[in-house]
Amino acid sequence: MKILVVNPVVGDQWTEQDRAYLQGVVDPGTEVEVVGLTKGPRSIETFYDEAHAAPDILRVIREKEGEVSAIVVNCFADPAVDAAREITDKPVLGPASTSMSIALHLGAKFSVISILPNTAACVEQQAVKLGLERRLASAIGIDVPVLELEKDPAKTVEAIVRAACTAVERDGAEVIILGCTGMATLAAEVRKKLDVPVIEPAATTVKVAEALVKLGLHHHRGRSYLSPSFDKIVGYDWL
Amino acid sequence: MKILVVNPVVGDQWTEQDRAYLQGVVDPGTEVEVVGLTKGPRSIETFYDEAHAAPDILRVIREKEGEVSAIVVNCFADPAVDAAREITDKPVLGPASTSMSIALHLGAKFSVISILPNTAACVEQQAVKLGLERRLASAIGIDVPVLELEKDPAKTVEAIVRAACTAVERDGAEVIILGCTGMATLAAEVRKKLDVPVIEPAATTVKVAEALVKLGLHHHRGRSYLSPSFDKIVGYDWL
Amino acid sequence: MKILVVNPVVGDQWTEQDRAYLQGVVDPGTEVEVVGLTKGPRSIETFYDEAHAAPDILRVIREKEGEVSAIVVNCFADPAVDAAREITDKPVLGPASTSMSIALHLGAKFSVISILPNTAACVEQQAVKLGLERRLASAIGIDVPVLELEKDPAKTVEAIVRAACTAVERDGAEVIILGCTGMATLAAEVRKKLDVPVIEPAATTVKVAEALVKLGLHHHRGRSYLSPSFDKIVGYDWL
């Protein structure tokens, strides 16, 4: 089994680190391939970034989907996941959706600790889209941009833990979801300091992908997800 | 006042027709400018199409937003509306959102008559995103692709009316929304055959845009809508 | 086009002020006529007040609806709006409903700043009725009765701004709705002190009314709204 992980940003700096991390998470028989973009944003923090990541995410998936068993778009915004399901019969998963669905089994309410202070509205929108808004206790941003998360890891961990404690005590969260796949390397430290379950979305999504493959499950095309006409698209010759 | 209407598809065949139609809808002092895309899909029927329309929609808006008072993205999928709000302080409106919000004042429940038989899931998702799912009676597709809507207008009108009657009688709709801006030219005929209000989304959106401009209202950036860093985007030199 | 604005209170002190204000908001070709009640409350702050305003609101609308294009009941309680839709085919709009529907296009959540400290329950009930409760961040009362709003405008503005800041910072509001049409003259001052959009409901409702008229849209009678039998009403000879 091979799982394609699309890092929906331009740049190779995380490719090998993410591959090694996720390879350590999957079963022995599973291979993880991590691919970045050549056109798109350097990080995804806005709807605008997301819109410019989508075409190249879809290009990568079109190129690779024949060789893999499942596809993960490795960003908590779940960018282009719906569109990707229209061009492949392999399962396509996004970290926000899988994390929130797994959180259902761990406690009554979950909170998401995000990077930017303004993420509450976006995370709530994701929960609403999933149909899970009643299970969302809160979304709290720690005000550290994606590209600075790993600059001072101890400080970032401390900010995450502080926000998580607020979520638990003030908002009644029983589960914490790290709201950025760039927090993966910090998860172990965060877990040591909290006594509620902490979901790291990248690893969680890869494990759900493996489970779906082994169960033989994938989405159906014909209703929410159609099969697009590629020749209707003009001007994307780099695709 | 000038309203920019972005037709989020490649091709000029509708530009003048849409301009003339919408110019007839606005107040005497308002000018309508309709602009199509140079890169993107020929029509929007899938998430994949939508993903490939977004970058060029945003390019057009960046180029034009300084000269206009409000912006309409003229497709019922409301493509790139959230992202567009991040790059301008002018009001940005999508036809699905404005039509559904206006329908609230016309009856207890509305139905959307769409082009494809599979649209129920997508329209329901739009209503959920707006927070209006309880007001949606149903979404019914008539199985006529966008590019064929005007081939046999009488037949298309008949299909719309038949679906609308089902919505009214079976689903309790008191308002009908035409679920594609390509149905604009057919709205007058449809209205003659139904005794419930029929919302034509393109005209409705332009009028709501005018109202917002005159009321001095536009979205705020800093929470749901941030200001993106343009220099973080790589490889879109055609933008 | 002529829009009938019913001030659902007894007394003429606001008639001319409101007319001048709203005449300044509409398009050149639109005339605004403001009419008060001869029987009813001096202001609407309770359900009891509202119940005693309704018959005379409906009398005014019956008398005038033939001569006008649309009707606005100018009070944030939206009094008698449903009943009015049963006696006319002209659009009938209430300020709470129109303001909340317009707020959908300006940000993820809106808050309403009302006059009395106890309004949260009533505003939430209005949002629930519209089907929009998920978009309501909060309702906050400033504890200034209707008839005292304009006594010390600077103080009222300050109270509104303070409540709005709480709504934005504590409750996540991205849009502020002034929850009383008597706050219209204060809106400009409030806007200067806030950087989120501020919806003044009276002006907003009149503009939505104009848009509906120009779009040829009005509610249908036969389902939610029936046509009452006037001769079934006994003892209202003053009607």
Place this chain on the structure above:
Amino acid sequence: MKILVVNPVVGDQWTEQDRAYLQGVVDPGTEVEVVGLTKGPRSIETFYDEAHAAPDILRVIREKEGEVSAIVVNCFADPAVDAAREITDKPVLGPASTSMSIALHLGAKFSVISILPNTAACVEQQAVKLGLERRLASAIGIDVPVLELEKDPAKTVEAIVRAACTAVERDGAEVIILGCTGMATLAAEVRKKLDVPVIEPAATTVKVAEALVKLGLHHHRGRSYLSPSFDKIVGYDWL
């Protein structure tokens, strides 16, 4: 204990019949007083009717509330119930609210069988207001106006039973609520022909009123329900 039942219509033809029926429902120590209106509609079928019933309902309650222990407004539209709670500290109950609340204990979903074919929207609105829309299976009208319900009782019973069977089989109802207090005399016949529980709203409301009195429970004024200023009301000298 004395319970005031306000028949919110003009005319005495039901007063004694209702009194005898409800006196047979209450406990030995409870007295039922039924009072009609002198100004208002002959029956309530529209929002317009309801608006013209409210002032005289409130007049009766103001006159009588000192002498009674609880108040029932005897119409499924629950007219003026909120306003009535502002002028008395005695419990005030409406038949739709009490019937729906009691239905919660009898099965997963309830349906309401109403008089007019168009009632679905109104009953759904009542359920939404109560916060119970998820428990409502359907509302079905039988197309017999209030004043004709008792003309051919066997035919009315048959129509109610037919609609109830549809509610049970098609919509999954496990409880039937008769959606008009004018159906009280028919309830026994309806029950014989159905094997799901049938709630007759007038009797149910009087029993809930008795229970509230014996439990010493009534609403609080100061938040949803304020105390109105009676001298703010102009022109209702007949009140």
Place this chain on the structure above:
Amino acid sequence: MKILVVNPVVGDQWTEQDRAYLQGVVDPGTEVEVVGLTKGPRSIETFYDEAHAAPDILRVIREKEGEVSAIVVNCFADPAVDAAREITDKPVLGPASTSMSIALHLGAKFSVISILPNTAACVEQQAVKLGLERRLASAIGIDVPVLELEKDPAKTVEAIVRAACTAVERDGAEVIILGCTGMATLAAEVRKKLDVPVIEPAATTVKVAEALVKLGLHHHRGRSYLSPSFDKIVGYDWL
């Protein structure tokens, strides 16, 4: 009329006290019989306790249901109420459900004051099950275990009142529900110190039971509630 009250705990210490209290609540013609368990928990504070109470609750009900008119399971967890409805055609009521349904008539939102600090999640789950979550303002635990509630009544009352004030002022509650039937003897004291209605669930449930009996209402078996095959149960020879 005889009402069976099952105290779903092992031990007789409350039987006579509860019987005397509830006998004082019912009508003269009603007899209250209180029965405890012989197998089960000494108090119900966890799902585990509840699971071990259920078989003996059902045994008691099977033994007694022929002789009584209605059944109350006297614990705010409403343990085994659904299962009990499968083995009798007499009404079966749980205190949480009846209290929440009665609260609907007393104010816009209710809060539940529970025994343990962790009850918010469980009470919210109960409200969700009833379909009433929108009416729940909050659930607050006072951190006094069931078996210690009556040790220092004045202190317990003070803790309940303090929590209730928080519910009213911070969360907007207009009705307080005591979230444990063991608080019954304290209700009178609590009421003296609060000016919002306070629902004591045991008394409320018994009164609703009486009302259902007098109205001839009980649940139907065949859909949510089936009739179990007793001979399919193995090993419960003590039943």
Place this chain on the structure above:
Amino acid sequence: MKILVVNPVVGDQWTEQDRAYLQGVVDPGTEVEVVGLTKGPRSIETFYDEAHAAPDILRVIREKEGEVSAIVVNCFADPAVDAAREITDKPVLGPASTSMSIALHLGAKFSVISILPNTAACVEQQAVKLGLERRLASAIGIDVPVLELEKDPAKTVEAIVRAACTAVERDGAEVIILGCTGMATLAAEVRKKLDVPVIEPAATTVKVAEALVKLGLHHHRGRSYLSPSFDKIVGYDWL
């Protein structure tokens, strides 16, 4: 890794069949142990059955939880799952919850095909408890009791397929969940005849259990899930 699968029924006839089936689903390094009950129902079809299964499910889990990595209660009613989470720190999963959470990634709406015609209310209650009711298209029963599912497999498969087609065509389901773990052996046949994804809950739950173990995730005790006092339970000496 060892996963404990509790078959919550008395009798050994499925133990080996289930073990072999689930052992074929897990990863090479995982062992599946299947344990039945000694006291309880022969099958679970009612709330009454469920109540009599719970104590022995909990006994088995207390006895075994020290030796295993995760626990699955192998019945679509998810019996005793909440209580089980109070007595172990190992993940405890129920098939309905896991199936519904996995369905979120496969299409907009799912339907559940159950054994009995009356299951709609119960399945909807499960979806409501999870917070997923908006994603449930329908629940349809095929009227074949658990103990007869495998008597005529071809006929059962046909009934499931017929119900699934109704769910897809009439109710808009894009995913089918088999609503009984006793349908596991039929899943392959059902899948051949449907072109939407079919979730077999037993296998799905075991795979989610494996994923949780590998991710190091389990619920927290202290809020929804407490730690019960075992010595408070009286009379269950067989435990």
